[in-house]
Amino acid sequence: MDLAFTPGEQAFREEAGAWLAAHVPAAPLPSLETAEGFAAHRAWEAELAADRWSVVDWPAAYGGRDAGLVRWLLFEEEYWAAGAPGRVGQNGISLLAPTLFDHGTEEQRARVLPPMARGEVVWAQAWSEPEAGSDLASLRSKAVRTDGGWLLSGQKTWSSRAAFADRAFGLFRSDPDTPKPHQGLTYLMFDLRAPGVTVRPIARLDGKPAFAELFLDEVFVPDADVIGEPGQGWRIAMAATGNERGLTLRSPGRYLAAADRLHALWRGQGSPDALRTRVADALIGARAYQLFTYTAASRFLDGAPLGPESSLNKVFWSEYDIALTETALDLLGAEGELADTEWAERYVFALAGPIYAGTNEIQRDIIAERLLGLPKGRR
Amino acid sequence: MRLVLDDEQRAFTGALEKMLAGADTPSVVREWSHGAHGSGRALWGRLAAAGVFALAAPEEYGGFGVRPVELALAFMALGRHVVPGPLVETVAAAVLLPTPNLVKRLVSGETLATVAYGGPYALDGDAADLRLVLAPGGLHTATGHGPVRPSLDPARRLTTLTPGDLLTTEPPLAxxxxxxxxxxxxxxxxxxxxxxxxxxxxxxxxxxxxxxxxxxxxxxxxxxxxxxxxxxxxxxxxxxxxxxxxxxxxxxxxxxxxxxxxxxxxxxxxxxxxxxxxxxxxxxxxxxxxxxxxxxxxxxxxxxxxxxxxxxxxx
CATH class of the missing domain: 1.20.140.10 (Butyryl-CoA Dehydrogenase, subunit A, domain 3)
Incomplete structure (x- = not known):
């Protein structure tokens, strides 16, 4: 057991830090949940990709550096410490890409991944439906066989980034006559600008169009855009949500940097005693999350798959993020009410954390049933 | 970076857990809570034989050299099995004491030590053979102890100590x-x-x-x-x-x-x-x-x- 990094890993960290110091924009970009901000963040993805920093853990053939998990963690620590922008390509990079690595074809990887890495194609997810949230397997949007592909019809909702994104991926019911709801689902990719697609942006709490409803009316998708076997979509998607809840959605670097900024804010306000405990807990929580992730990464590198432990992760970071940003707003006093600050943007973003990527109620059920071995009951 | 236990650490924890699982520690705790230390001292000897206190002592004093990771693993097991007694205090004493003979007796389990620091009470002052007081002037021994005050945890028996002879002015406090x-x-x-x-x-x-x-x-x-x-x-x-x-x-x-x-x-x-x-x-x-x-x-x-x-x- 040790916490030391190899000279190669340290050199990698320094190289990343030096690149970021030279390239991170001096002023924060506009909110990525606006048309202007989305474009600015897309340009930043291109700048990252030009020097192969957008997807360091991917194979070099698709724009990465074959860096592996440990170097990815170090990159993320440097990235967020440098105050670099949020990642507009996150949905594709952390959800679709791992699915393509595990279940896609070589043709799909070669076609989809490089433009994703460069921010040329930004992906949205299309999981939830008006009647299928936590009970995702009850989804009703359908994929009907047609010549050379499938016709998608139905309604998807809460599709993050879809207001400005280019393409989407999600699950569709390709066989309506299966005994169980999670059977007969197919995982497909489709173009958000294809004929038959209507995107209706939804304003989140602060009014920004951070997500959208998608109305699909016989949208044609070629066979080449089916991932894995038709009918196997549930299994394939669950592998991706396991990944999402696990290591790659929220790296520790994000919270280490945020906690340091919160601590600096507290000191800048004269270290008020009333918020001492909460600021200390933010620092401690970030370190705990970093070390928990190091343990998970160590196990993963030993060959143990990421299992239901990833639900611990999701509950922790989503609640931590809210506590941290609430503390910042409280520290700001009257200024904390203003909506046009970085802390306010962070806070509104954090509020969604316990809801998306599997609600925290579902995560707690998974922890109780699969980690603690408690009997299944009514939800 | 590798933040998981290695095979040796796993084996050490497993052996200690196994020993403690067979030691009926709840009965030991209940006796200890009533001031009957016999079964607790017997268990203490088995902990010493398993090397628990040696993990806090330098090799020249009969220990394994200070091994914080293994100490942490051992104390997780001690907590799991609610082992009573001045366990933490004995570890602190093994680090603080300047005298090889005393440390050797802590390592072998012959001596239980307690330490008062930063507050009025020392844990299990009645059970300890060696009572120490960390005061601003240095590390002192204490000859006797005050009456036992009950803790919210009945297994923890708290006593006051009065500083006596000065052992050293510069113990490795940190x-x-x-x-x-x-x-x-x-x-x-x-x-x-x-x-x-x-x-x-x-x-x-x-x-x-x-x-x-x-x-x-x-x-x-x-x-x-x-x-x-x-x-x-x-x-x-x-x-x-x-x-x-x-x-x-x-x-x-x-x-x-x-x-x-x-x-x-x-x-x-x-x-x-x-x-x-x-x-x-x-x-x-x-x-x-x-x-x-x-x-x-x-x-x-x-x-x-x-x-x-x-x-x-x-x-």
Whole structure:
């Protein structure tokens, strides 16, 4: 057991830090949940990709550096410490890409991944439906066989980034006559600008169009855009949500940097005693999350798959993020009410954390049933 | 970077757990709580034979050299099995004492030591053979002890000590305090893990309305939160043992103690009235979770240590 990094890993960290110091924009970009901000963040993805920093853990053939998990963690620590922008390509990079690595074809990887890495194609997810949230397997949007592909019809909702994104991926019911709801689902990719697609942006709490409803009316998708076997979509998607809840959605670097900024804010306000405990807990929580992730990464590198432990992760970071940003707003006093600050943007973003990527109620059920071995009951 | 136990560490923990599981520690705790130290001292000898105290002593004093990671693992096991006695204090004494003969007797388990530091009370002053007082002028021995005051944890018997002979003016205070805080954190984590295990077993077999109460979501979610809190405390404890960085040790202490205490509250609630009785063994862990919170650094002292060192690079 040790916490030391190899000279190669340290050199990698320094190289990343030096690149970021030279390239991170001096002023924060506009909110990525606006048309202007989305474009600015897309340009930043291109700048990252030009020097192969957008997807360091991917194979070099698709724009990465074959860096592996440990170097990815170090990159993320440097990235967020440098105050670099949020990642507009996150949905594709952390959800679709791992699915393509595990279940896609070589043709799909070669076609989809490089433009994703460069921010040329930004992906949205299309999981939830008006009647299928936590009970995702009850989804009703359908994929009907047609010549050379499938016709998608139905309604998807809460599709993050879809207001400005280019393409989407999600699950569709390709066989309506299966005994169980999670059977007969197919995982497909489709173009958000294809004929038959209507995107209706939804304003989140602060009014920004951070997500959208998608109305699909016989949208044609070629066979080449089916991932894995038709009918196997549930299994394939669950592998991706396991990944999402696990290591790659929220790296520790994000919270280490945020906690340091919160601590600096507290000191800048004269270290008020009333918020001492909460600021200390933010620092401690970030370190705990970093070390928990190091343990998970160590196990993963030993060959143990990421299992239901990833639900611990999701509950922790989503609640931590809210506590941290609430503390910042409280520290700001009257200024904390203003909506046009970085802390306010962070806070509104954090509020969604316990809801998306599997609600925290579902995560707690998974922890109780699969980690603690408690009997299944009514939800 | 590799933050998982290696084979040797796993084997050490497994052997210690096995020995403790067969030692009927609840009976030992109950006797100890009444001031009957015989079974506790016998167990102490077995802990010494397993090498627990040698992990805190230099090789020239009969120890293995100070091994913080293995100490943390040992104390997690001691907490899981609610072993009574001045365990943390004996570790602190092994670091503090300048005299090889005394340290050798701690390592062999012949001598139990207690230490008063930063407050009026020393743990188990009546059971200890060697009573030490850390005062501003240095490390003193104490000849006798005041009357036993009951702790909220009946297994912890608190006494005052009066400083006597000066042993040394410059004991390695910082190192001793770090190890005391680390081992208290590890012990608390073990207490919390045991509370969780016992409560999970209970809600699986306790039925109401015709089903196990563990199938109710209101019950499940409390236990899920306890598991989450404990699993995030665990790597902090292990990392604190690796770095012995004061901020890491303080973070481990406050996080492990708060996780264990929150788990104790959940354990009590989910057991219902039976958990509120002294007779039921759960009480041995419940009360210790409360007492360890303030031992060797209160939550707020630990948070202050973290705040003071924040901004300095880790590792």
């Amino acid at each position: 190192q001793a305090l770090l190890l005391a805080r680390l081992t208290t954190a590890a012990q608390a984590l073990g207490v919390g893990l045991a509370l969780l295990d016992r409560t999970v077993s209970y809600v699986r077999q306790r039925t109401q309305f015709g089903v196990p109460v563990g199938s109710f979501q209101a019950v499940k979610h409390q236990l899920a939160d306890a598991r989450t809190a404990l699993e995030f405390a665990r790597p902090l404890v292990l990392a604190a043992a690796l770095t012995l960085d004061p901020a890491d040790v303080a973070a481990a202490k406050v996080t492990a103690c708060e996780a264990a205490y929150a788990t104790a509250r959940t354990a009590l609630q989910l057991h219902g009235a039976i958990g509120y009785t002294a007779e039921y063994d759960l009480s041995l862990w419940l009360t210790k979770a409360r007492a360890l919170r303030t031992a060797w650094g209160s939550p707020e002292e630990c948070r202050d240590t973290v705040l003071l060192s924040a901004g300095d690079p880790h590792c």
